[in-house]
Amino acid sequence: MKTFAKKLLYHPLFLVLLVLILWQAVYEFSGCSDLFFPNPKQVMLLLYNGFLKTYDLWFAIGISIKRLVIGYLLTLLIGIPLGMLCHTSEILRATLGKIAIGFQTLPSICWVPLTLLWFGQSDTAIIFVICMGSLWSLILGTMRSIQLVPHIYIRAAYTMGARGFTLWQTVIFPAALPYLVNVMKQSWAFAWRSLLSAEIYISTISGLGLGQLLHYGREMQSMDQVISIIIILIFLGLLIDRYIFLPIEKSIEKRWGK
Amino acid sequence: MDVKNGVKIIVEDVSKSFTTNGETRLALDHINFSINQGEFVAILGASGCGKSTLLNMIAGIETCENGRILINDSNLNQPERHRMMMFQESALFPWYSVIENVMYGLRFKRGLDPKTYREIALYYLATVGLKNYADHRVYQLSGGMKQRVALARALAPNPQILLMDEPFSALDASTCEQLYRDLQRIWNSKKKTVVWVTHNVREAIVLAQRILVFSPHPGRIIKEITVDLPLSRTIHDTSVSELHDKIIAILNKK
Ligand SMILES: Nc1ncnc2c1ncn2[C@@H]1O[C@H](COP(=O)(O)OP(=O)(O)O)[C@@H](O)[C@H]1O
Ligand SMILES: [Mg+2]
Numbered sequence: 001m002k003t004f005a006k007k008l009l010y011h012p013l014f015l016v017l018l019v020l021i022l023w024q025a026v027y028e029f030s031g032c033s034d035l036f037f038p039n040p041k042q043v044m045l046l047l048y049n050g051f052l053k054t055y056d057l058w059f060a061i062g063i064s065i066k067r068l069v070i071g072y073l074l075t076l077l078i079g080i081p082l083g084m085l086c087h088t089s090e091i092l093r094a095t096l097g098k099i100a101i102g103f104q105t106l107p108s109i110c111w112v113p114l115t116l117l118w119f120g121q122s123d124t125a126i127i128f129v130i131c132m133g134s135l136w137s138l139i140l141g142t143m144r145s146i147q148l149v150p151h152i153y154i155r156a157a158y159t160m161g162a163r164g165f166t167l168w169q170t171v172i173f174p175a176a177l178p179y180l181v182n183v184m185k186q187s188w189a190f191a192w193r194s195l196l197s198a199e200i201y202i203s204t205i206s207g208l209g210l211g212q213l214l215h216y217g218r219e220m221q222s223m224d225q226v227i228s229i230i231i232i233l234i235f236l237g238l239l240i241d242r243y244i245f246l247p248i249e250k251s252i253e254k255r256w257g258k
Numbered sequence: 259m260d261v262k263n264g265v266k267i268i269v270e271d272v273s274k275s276f277t278t279n280g281e282t283r284l285a286l287d288h289i290n291f292s293i294n295q296g297e298f299v300a301i302l303g304a305s306g307c308g309k310s311t312l313l314n315m316i317a318g319i320e321t322c323e324n325g326r327i328l329i330n331d332s333n334l335n336q337p338e339r340h341r342m343m344m345f346q347e348s349a350l351f352p353w354y355s356v357i358e359n360v361m362y363g364l365r366f367k368r369g370l371d372p373k374t375y376r377e378i379a380l381y382y383l384a385t386v387g388l389k390n391y392a393d394h395r396v397y398q399l400s401g402g403m404k405q406r407v408a409l410a411r412a413l414a415p416n417p418q419i420l421l422m423d424e425p426f427s428a429l430d431a432s433t434c435e436q437l438y439r440d441l442q443r444i445w446n447s448k449k450k451t452v453v454w455v456t457h458n459v460r461e462a463i464v465l466a467q468r469i470l471v472f473s474p475h476p477g478r479i480i481k482e483i484t485v486d487l488p489l490s491r492t493i494h495d496t497s498v499s500e501l502h503d504k505i506i507a508i509l510n511k512k
Contacts, residue, residue, distance in 0.1 A: 152345060152347055152349045153349060153351060155319060155343075155345070155349070156343070156345065156349035156351075157351075157362070158319065159317055159318075159319065159341070159342065159343040159421075160342065160362060160363040160366060160411075160415070161363065161366030161367075161415075162366065166365075170362070171351065174351070174353040175351070175353065177353070255352065255353055255395060256352045256353065256395075256397065257352070257395055257396070257397025257398065
């Protein structure tokens with residue numbers, strides 16, 4: 001019994017429950033209007049309806065995740081090779097490498113006006129913003145990951161006869177992977193933020209994503225909806241970290257034995 | 259000199275200097291020596307006398323500034339499969355298993371059927387006494403075992419020349435003694451040409467047939483010593499101790 005209580009106390013859901021109770025209590029006793037401070041019961045109801053009756057929320061999640069995955073994959077596809085090139089080519093390092101530092105600091109939301117002009121209110125526009133938000137840190141991070149590869153590995157492989165592509169494939173890339181996974185995770189976080197910025201500012205006819213639902217929640221002064229979306233976003237973030245990045249990190253740790 | 263097999267490695271008038279912070283310093287000063295096929299030669303000297311630099315040049319990782327290095331009478335400046343190198347750190351690849359590490363060099367050897375890689379690797383793992391560790395991960399091995407695997411990895415492509423840069427200097431004394439015995443046995447049966455870099459006088463005496471004693475700043479050969487002792491010598495032998503004292507005296511005189 002004691003261990004059960006301890007387990008409960010240490011479980012994150014315990015804190016969630018506590019917050020819910022507190023939230024409900026504050027709602028009941030403060031007498032604020034729903035507009036200002038939403039009723040947790042209302043929020044739960046909205047989530048319940050959205051997921052189990054109308055399925056709206058599933059669609060929104062699907063739309064958002066699709067944009068995110070396309071944008072992120074494009075980022076990986078462009079960013080990792082560019083990062084490698086920046087490592088090998090001095091010209092690229094001196095030019096693109098420097099520019100990337102500048103672009104990396106630019107909040108992706110700044111791309112929205114131009115993007116709208118170029119691509120209109122489309123998925124392409126949102127995907128473009130995602131790429132701009134996550135690409136630069138990936139280029140720089142990839143470059144740094146490769147620089148961190150202990151030189152002794154490369155020398156050992158080189159003396160055994162490894163050259164060019166084989167050297168990259170069998171030594172440099174695997175040696176950089178533990179760092180690279182961290183960089184990819186960071187880049188994913190940037191992509192995620194960019195998605196939300198883009199969706200909040202760009203409304204599309206091709207379907208409403210989570211950011212757009214959040215935005216319309218605000219427009220319609222429905223704080224219930226805003227809070228529901230925030231809750232969904234937090235859960236999604238947790239799930240992705242736990243079921244995508246954590247297993248990758250674990251498997252690398254198991255091989256390297258950290 | 260064994261005329262039939264000819265000279266294997268010739269280092270001819272080799273110099274090298276490095277420039278750091280605008281200051282140029284001579285690391286190696288007109289080095290001349292040759293090593294016969296199947297000979298075990300130690301390059302002995304304190305740290306900073308250019309031993310690694312010289313070995314890297316023989317390996318073809320670094321270029322000579324002056325002079326040349328001939329291997330089998332050809333001027334090679336690319337590392338080739340008939341030279342394998344071992345470092346102070348094992349430099350084993352942690353993303354591969356033990357046997358995959360030993361197999362690594364085989365893919366660069368022409369005319370070898372990939373189906374035989376595993377068999378060859380297992381043979382060399384057995385040679386260094388680690389057959390049962392084939393599927394272990396690198397991090398599961400002790401320092402001594404790692405160097406054994408690194409040795410197996412260097413032996414597996416069957417190189418004619420082994421270049422060893424203080425491979426045991428990070429290991430404890432008893433592990434070293436074990437490895438000396440194994441190394442004597444392996445060298446005796448495989449008859450490879452070995453260039454062994456070390457700062458450890460006893461190690462050089464126990465392993466090598468010939469010792470090139472280097473002095474630092476700039477790196478020069480100050481003495482060449484032929485070790486005429488029975489093969490199964492250990493660091494505890496009185497004959498080894500006597501030679502040790504002699505070499506120490508040479509080093510101190512400098
Ligand atoms: N890449 C390098 N750049 C500058 N100086 C170097 C470099 N490599 C070696 N040196 C210098 O050359 C000398 C010999 O170095 P090294 O060959 O590593 O000696 P050892 O292996 O005998 O300790 C040292 O003084 C070292 O500082
Ligand atoms: Mg050295």
